[in-house]
Amino acid sequence: MKREHDGKGNSTTQQDKCPACGSKKRVFERLSEEAVELGAAPPGFKMGYQATQQIVGDPEWQAKQPMGGKVPVGGTVLDICYDCHALYAPVVHTGKAVKAPTPKKLVVPGQG
Template identity: 75%
Template sequence: MKREPDGEGSTMHRQKKCPACGSEKRVFERLSEEAVKLGAAPEGFKMPYQMERCLVGEPKAQAEQPMGAKVPVVAVVLDICYDCHCVYAPEIMTGKAVKAPTPKKLVVPGQG
């Protein structure tokens, strides 16, 4: 699957403050800034506590879709509030991916 450029149906939701206490400080965001200051990471580096990307739908049905079909996708970035330790999602992105052919040189597990 290839990510389709932003267009109809794509959204980006950013939450600047912790939903529990209202703090704008996040643990991994601060650690990322510190890594940049110490030269351990390039300018603009941001490491989330966790990031999950997935296709939305049932895999069997997606396998039966023709090439070029669209599938909804979601990406969720998690971080931890520096003040109250609440785990929350400061960024949630949604969109669509387009089903593309598998590269010929890619070895599929169990088939190579």
């Protein structure tokens, strides 16, 4: 497992093998390679089973924060072990996001 910190409170952890069986093969990573071979994706393309990004905290409390306030965020990329089928997170990100203003009215394309 490899963990990198940027000195600003953000970190990325990468796990190159399955924690259950030690295999380095992943289902969706292999499918990504196949997509490249078939011309369905550009060279170097990698896709996990699922990717998530989440703001952590109570939305009502966050609404009271001033613009520029920071909130903790986390993100994961999930994949499935090719050999034992364990679901695990080869990539985990944690850090802080800066609160930005939200638009009062969204403009629908063509109705601007």
